[in-house]
Amino acid sequence: MQDQPTAASPDPLKLVLYIAGQTPKSVAAIENLERICANMPGRYVVEVIDLKKTPQLAREHNIVAIPTLVRQLPIPIRKIIGDLSDREKVLVHLKVGE
Amino acid sequence: MAMDALDYGDLSAEELRHRLEEAEETLRAIREGEVDALMVRNPRSEDEVFTLEGGSSYYAFMEAMDLGAAAFDETDRLLYANKALRELLHLPGENVEIAHLSAALDEEARLLVYGLMRDARDAKKTSEIRVLVGNDELHVLVTAAPLHVGGNRGLAVTFTDITAKVRAAAAEASERAAHSIIASANEAVVVCDVNGVVTHANAAVASIYSGNPIGRVFGEVIPLTLPDTTGLLQAGDIIALAIAGTSVQGIEALAPEAPRVRDVLLSAAPLRVGSDKVSGCVITMVDLSQRKAAEKQQLLLMGELDHRVKNTLALVLSICKRTASTEETVSGFQVAFSGRIQALAATHNLLADRSWSSISIAEVVNAELDPFVGSAQARLSVEGLEALVMPRAAIALGLVIHELATNAVKYGALSQESGRVNVTVSKSADEPFLSVDWVESGGPLVQQPTRRGFGQTVITRSLQYSPNGGAQIDYPAEGVRCRIRIPEEDLVRA
Numbered sequence: 001m002q003d004q005p006t007a008a009s010p011d012p013l014k015l016v017l018y019i020a021g022q023t024p025k026s027v028a029a030i031e032n033l034e035r036i037c038a039n040m041p042g043r044y045v046v047e048v049i050d051l052k053k054t055p056q057l058a059r060e061h062n063i064v065a066i067p068t069l070v071r072q073l074p075i076p077i078r079k080i081i082g083d084l085s086d087r088e089k090v091l092v093h094l095k096v097g098e
Numbered sequence: 099m100a101m102d103a104l105d106y107g108d109l110s111a112e113e114l115r116h117r118l119e120e121a122e123e124t125l126r127a128i129r130e131g132e133v134d135a136l137m138v139r140n141p142r143s144e145d146e147v148f149t150l151e152g153g154s155s156y157y158a159f160m161e162a163m164d165l166g167a168a169a170f171d172e173t174d175r176l177l178y179a180n181k182a183l184r185e186l187l188h189l190p191g192e193n194v195e196i197a198h199l200s201a202a203l204d205e206e207a208r209l210l211v212y213g214l215m216r217d218a219r220d221a222k223k224t225s226e227i228r229v230l231v232g233n234d235e236l237h238v239l240v241t242a243a244p245l246h247v248g249g250n251r252g253l254a255v256t257f258t259d260i261t262a263k264v265r266a267a268a269a270e271a272s273e274r275a276a277h278s279i280i281a282s283a284n285e286a287v288v289v290c291d292v293n294g295v296v297t298h299a300n301a302a303v304a305s306i307y308s309g310n311p312i313g314r315v316f317g318e319v320i321p322l323t324l325p326d327t328t329g330l331l332q333a334g335d336i337i338a339l340a341i342a343g344t345s346v347q348g349i350e351a352l353a354p355e356a357p358r359v360r361d362v363l364l365s366a367a368p369l370r371v372g373s374d375k376v377s378g379c380v381i382t383m384v385d386l387s388q389r390k391a392a393e394k395q396q397l398l399l400m401g402e403l404d405h406r407v408k409n410t411l412a413l414v415l416s417i418c419k420r421t422a423s424t425e426e427t428v429s430g431f432q433v434a435f436s437g438r439i440q441a442l443a444a445t446h447n448l449l450a451d452r453s454w455s456s457i458s459i460a461e462v463v464n465a466e467l468d469p470f471v472g473s474a475q476a477r478l479s480v481e482g483l484e485a486l487v488m489p490r491a492a493i494a495l496g497l498v499i500h501e502l503a504t505n506a507v508k509y510g511a512l513s514q515e516s517g518r519v520n521v522t523v524s525k526s527a528d529e530p531f532l533s534v535d536w537v538e539s540g541g542p543l544v545q546q547p548t549r550r551g552f553g554q555t556v557i558t559r560s561l562q563y564s565p566n567g568g569a570q571i572d573y574p575a576e577g578v579r580c581r582i583r584i585p586e587e588d589l590v591r592a
Binding site: 020021023024025026051052055056058059063064065066067068076079081082083 | 116128132136149
């Protein structure tokens with residue numbers, strides 16, 4: 001797990017990225033998320049959960065497919081399944097930049 | 099998938115729609131290859147990650163399975179062959195291509211596999227092929243099934259080595275055949291293990307041992323003695339020899355405790371199943387009862403034959419001597435001697451045809467009169483000659499009839515056209531003999547012979563071996579009469 005606090009915002013985002021060890025899609029998802037976050041305005045917190053190490057944590061967000069990014073806050077919860085290579089799609093789902 | 103059972107009744111319509119969208123999105127992502135791992139619930143109800151592609155666990159799983167597996171794309175290009183398949187067909191360790199697979203199969207197997215792959219585009223197909231790998235012929239079950247990976251269509255083909263199963267089935271069939279062969283054999287067949295304990299016994303063994311011999315030591319249930327081996331070799335040694343790998347054939351043995359068959363011909367051979375290692379022995383016991391009985395009968399007959407030949411030679415010698423003493427010329431001797439030997443031979447032939455059992459008086463009389471019958475048939479009448487007599491009486495009767503007939507032809511009733519001979523058989527209950535009366539009539543006047551010839555000696559003495567037997571010849575002027583008495587102990591009751 002790793003925390004990645006960044007720039008300030010009154011309504012911070014809380015993101016959880018579920019991965020499965022070093023599978024290609026998991027590695028790609030981390031890299032893509034890092035790139036998206038680098039240019040993302042506002043405050044956000046990212047938590048990365050490796051389900052290979054802690055599979056029991058998949059229950060909290062009913063994770064079925066990996067990788068999956070969960071927008072935990074603000075509610076309602078949103079899920080983005082895949083390696084996050086479609087930047088626009090990711091930003092739309094996170095409602096960032098509106 | 100690792101979803102908890104949810105009480106969907108508690109969820110709002112909006113929440114349900116959201117969940118449905120999420121499920122559809124998950125399926126889409128899987129279908130389009132956007133994910134490479136899934137959460138699955140293992141048999142212990144624990145969540146674990148299942149990697150779909152490129153990951154080490156999926157590959158390791160394919161490599162570790164002992165089933166040969168191969169994946170082909172839509173154009174029949176070989177994408178992957180796992181370790182089990184590479185080892186099974188001796189394919190190269192890496193960069194395996196379809197050409198390698200083709201080379202590993204012979205023409206027939208190749209056609210079968212490619213036909214299977216062609217037919218399996220829509221539904222799973224299975225077929226069995228034979229593959230020659232090194233010097234071994236393998237039986238392989240090939241199953242091809244359609245494979246959909248993302249938007250791609252391909253084929254998953256598995257190769258299962260069923261050689262052991264096929265061989266086991268063949269071995270089982272062969273064992274069943276062996277069992278039925280043993281069971282159908284007429285001879286008693288017993289199979290023992292290396293300790294001499296009976297493992298199989300067929301139905302014919304029941305004639306040698308009445309109980310169930312399975313599981314018991316052969317030598318204890320069927321004790322055998324070998325009368326022809328002077329005690330040096332015993333039944334146990336033969337079994338031990340067979341178990342040690344040496345066949346022993348055709349030894350006569352006696353089973354003193356056997357319920358029915360006691361004389362057997364014993365053979366024992368090592369039992370080799372599969373390998374060269376001896377795993378026991380097969381013992382066969384052929385019923386010798388009939389052969390033994392036949393041998394006894396043969397011995398008896400040979401003794402009897404010896405006895406008869408000696409008797410016959412003594413008789414011939416005696417005929418020769420007495421004929422010589424009564425005949426004055428060599429030609430006279432020759433005629434008389436030949437006639438008598440032929441008379442003896444005629445009865446012998448009859449007896450030989452009947453295996454030296456009883457024959458009827460009619461047969462003896464007919465055989466002896468046969469040389470004279472041509473001219474005398476009309477003048478000969480016979481009555482009641484059906485009675486059966488034993489060989490010694492038959493021989494004596496034959497000689498007597500011969501002498502009477504010769505005499506009748508030379509001097510008596512059969513020397514003239516008007517003469518008649520009547521032969522009658524009668525038996526009185528109070529007399530210990532059967533009478534055969536020879537009565538001549540219509541011939542020249544009979545005169546009492548002035549000297550006693552051999553014929554007369556034969557007639558009176560031939561049946562005197564028993565106090566009840568004998569013959570009385572009289573010479574009344576109207577014709578010779580002779581009453582032959584056949585002792586009742588030589589009569590055979592019908």
